[in-house]
Structures are given as C-alpha cells and as structure tokens.
Amino acid sequence: DLGARGSATIGGNVATNAGGNRVIRYGMMRENVLGLEAVLADGTVVSSLHPMIKNNTGYDLKQLFIGSEGTLGIVTRVVLRLRQLPRSQNVAFVAVPDFQNLTDLLGRIDAALGGTLSAYEVMWREYYELVTSEPATNRKPVSTDAPYYVLIESLGSDQAADEARFEAALEEMFEAGVIIDAAIAKSQAERDAIWAMRDDVGQNARHAPIQAFDVSLRLDDMEAYIAEVNDALRTRWPEATNMVFGHLGDGNLHLITGVGDGSADARHAVEEVIYERLRPRGGSVSAEHGIGLEKKPWLSVSRSEPEIALMRTLKQALDPKGILNPGKVF
C-alpha cells in the first residue's frame, strides 16, 4: 500500500523496490516478487518466472533486477506473492510524550499485538498541526499537545476479538505512560479519517518551494538527527519548515522542507543539511524511492567506495555498453 497508489505501476514498484505503509507486516516489493522475466542489454530474455516461495537453485537472479532502476535489465514480467485478505482492521491515533517512549511503544505494541501490527506511522508535531489546520479538512483525533503522534494499525482475522485485544494493548500502554492520549477508531469512517491525515501530504504545498526527502536510519539515532537538521535549517533560514513523518516501524522517515527560494543553490544547501548528517550515522539517503538522477551526487553518503566499485563491476558485466537507463544511479 503506497502513497502513490493510483499512479504507481507494478513494474515501477519492482524497479525501485518500493515500500509503503505496511512494510512492517508484508515487506518491501522485493519480498513480494517470486519470479520475474528480464531483457538483458544484449537482448537475451532471462525468464525466471518461478512461483515458489523457496528456491535456492544457484544465484537468486531476480534480486539483481529488483531495485536496480532498469540499469541492469528491463523487467518485462513478474510473478507476485499474494496474501490472505485481512478480515479485520483496527486503527488508533495516539499521543506520545517523548522520543524514547516512541521507540518503546513500537516494541511493546508489536509484542502485544503478536504478528498483527501492520502500520506504525509517526507524525512529528508540526506535521500533525499542518494536516489538521485549514485549509486541510481533517479534524484532530486527540486534543492533547504532544511532540509525537502515531497511527497504529492492526490487521487480523476477527473484528470483535481483535478490537478487544487492540484496546487492551493500548490500555496497557496508557498505564505504562508510553502514551498520554489515544483515539481508537470505532467505524470504517473513523479508520479512514485517521489514515486520511497521514495521506494528506499535499498540505505541504502551503510552504512551497518544498523539497521531499526519504531517509532511513537507526531508531536510536533519529531524535538527535532531526534536532540537528532543524537547527541547521533554522540557523540559515529562520523561517524554515521541516515536516517530519513516516513509517517509523521500518526506520523510514519522510522530511518535507519548505526552505529558501527554490534556486539550485538553495536546494543543494538543503540536501547537504539533510544528507550529510546521515553519513556518520550510517543512514540511507533513499529508504524506498531509489537513486535516479536526483540522489546520484549523494550516493557516497550511504555507500562506501568498495560498494560503489562493486556496483560498477555488476553494471559493467551486465551492460558493458551502458545502454540501459544510462546515467542513472551512479
């Protein structure tokens, strides 16, 4: 389930190893491709359309093509793994008093929901205020003022029984002090309304020109990282906005900055603030959106020289003339 639902294609999902809202439960696209067919640079069609979940016969060739953005071969067919449709959905929106409790809550709720946790989507306070103030039409599910808010979702098999467990789990979290307020959706309309807030990223257009980032890093590093980024942005641009939200259950944050005049120089300066602070933390400049052209100059933040050299070895071996999606990735 992707923010780009409606425009994303299966092929694009495979080429970029797309993620989305429910990776915590179902994995990235890579985990959901059983087999594929690809056309190599020399025109050979490699048909590896296997339907098996388990298949350890030589190298797992599909892995080469998934996420390589068309630079090693062109994916022409895929076999996808399907899952049982969940029979129940429970959604809550909770307020969390500090970052430590945000990470504690993730581990605790995952254990308490025993395999049914499907989303853990965090919104920093500024994002929450943005999507619940006019012209946005979302209403605030909780009125408590807190630095962090989380959309928690469980997908299971029995609406009534799962709801009872979900409520008990949240009550346990409330008593332990890891959450300070909670709204549990009681109808499909209420569940949809909570998700609508998370999906309402279009509100960021108010702060145009904007730049969108998609990073991942250790949970333990996130609080300091975001604080440093915000300090650096506001030191240079006192009016800077930085909306932070994302799939925290997967270590994946989205940042949308509204900074500067949109000039190439300003954009580069913002990228430098965001990306260079990932380098010492071993973070990723692209959690789920690939590299393409835009992030190409920043690949070295997340990949060492030997890694990039190995990528070049693969590229050279599979596409010696450089005819596949030329100039992309590195």
Next chain:
Amino acid sequence: DLGARGSATIGGNVATNAGGNRVIRYGMMRENVLGLEAVLADGTVVSSLHPMIKNNTGYDLKQLFIGSEGTLGIVTRVVLRLRQLPRSQNVAFVAVPDFQNLTDLLGRIDAALGGTLSAYEVMWREYYELVTSEPATNRKPVSTDAPYYVLIESLGSDQAADEARFEAALEEMFEAGVIIDAAIAKSQAERDAIWAMRDDVGQNARHAPIQAFDVSLRLDDMEAYIAEVNDALRTRWPEATNMVFGHLGDGNLHLITGVGDGSADARHAVEEVIYERLRPRGGSVSAEHGIGLEKKPWLSVSRSEPEIALMRTLKQALDPKGILNPGKVF
C-alpha cells in the same frame, strides 16, 4: 528455526539462504539479513553492514552473497534483523481427508489466524506411521486414519485469548469438513511432543540406504507429482519407501527415499525420478538446501540456459580466476 539447529552456523545460513520451519511467518534467511560484509576474490573487503530495513541506495549488494554458497565472495559479518519474541504458542495436529482439503485448509487457517500462523507442516501418512511406530517413542496425537496430517502452529501475544481463537478456527475447519480429526496441545509438553514427531526424521534410518530430497513446487502440482514419483519408484523397486513431509505453507517438501542398494547408479536413478518430474512443473530441485556438488548435475531442471548463462556472467565478473569455492553450484 531449522532442523539443523545445534549444528548450523549463521554464516552457513547466509551462504545457503536457509529456510526452516517458520518461513511462512519470518521468511528465509535472506529476509532476515539487513547488511553484511564480504571479502571478494581480489581481497577487497566490501562492508555493507547496514542496520536499516529499508535502503534503496543502488544495487542491493547483500543479495549477491546470500545463497551463493561462497562462490562470489566470503561473508565475514552480518547484521541480522531481530523480531519480538512471541508470547504465546498454540499447536494442533490434524487429520485431513484428501489433498484438496490440505490446500484449502492452508488458505482458510491463514485467514482465520490473521497473521499469526507460523507453521503448516504436513506429513504424508507413511511418514506419520514411521515416526509413531517403534522404535520411535512418539505417541499418535490422533487415531483417525487419513492420507495427510498437519502440524499447525500459531505464535501470538496472549496465550488464553489466542488459544480461544485457535480452537474456534479449528472448529470452523472441522465443521467445513476440511479436517476430520484434531488434537490441540494443552501444555508445553504436548506442544513439544507434536513438534518432536515432525523433528524425528532420524527414524528414516530404518530404511537405509536413504536419500534425502528438498524440493518445492506449486501446491496445485504436488499431489500428482508425489503419486507419479511413488509409481515410478515402486515400478522399479517394489519395496521402495518414500517418506514425504515438509513446510507445505512455503511450497517446500522433503522426500526421504529408501531405495536400491546405495550404489552410484541406483542413487542417480532415484534422483532422476525425483528431479525430472519437477522439470515440466517448473519446480525447484533445492528449496532450502542449496546446490553444492550433489545437485549440480540437476541445476538445469530448475534453471534455463539463459539463467545459467547469467549466473556464469556474475561468477566471471566477481571471481574471474575461479578461486572462490571452486566447482560448486554450476
């Protein structure tokens, strides 16, 4: 959780992309490796020790080394993904009247248990009789005579609540006629006793010389495949035994044959029976055990010429002198 627990190493698990009993819930080793370090043929150390679940910065280099049996590089360090420890375990042993109900049951119980199904281990009648007859010490959990038996396990968060759901799900299956008998373990000792039957593969030594196979194929193809294999074995060797059991939830079957005199010719003839019938079905000669030397002659059953050519391209690019685990895989 592997049959080889106690002797398997982390490095071996990574090199062969090992599977095991709970792949249906946690995935193969590939899904549980976040990052790794490998030494290439030229001595370069490629350190790709990333801790992130999501990281789409260029090619996913770890995939090259996972499951390639040391032929592209030597894995020296890995970062593993950890999971929350389940708080509850429910195990049942059920009798199923025919193959169609075996596949129906898998889909139904997966949906009914909503994300908590962790094992669906099938035993063909002969295997069940083997592990519950002397000198084996296992007792039969159900006395009903049936062609198939299944160990069903759910790992969740609340023993009492999960047990109620588990029982309700099995009752639903009983009423629908997909199962004809069931024993639900009521204590840890009973749960362990059911798993002990599944793990008691050592009983096959009674039929020595034995040969062990590890195949995967579409669920829809399995019944006819096993029937054909048994016919072919018994036509040639009237006393042939073929014990079939496995991780059916992942499409993975284990076959242990007791056939012939153990000579190289007899062994080859048995392999031919087992493997050649996978070819028209697009099955895998190695679901979770790799290729090594033993299955090398049979790789073409599961991999086409263009696939093997692409594997050679990779091998040539990464190990041009052929010094890494020489002669293995292909």
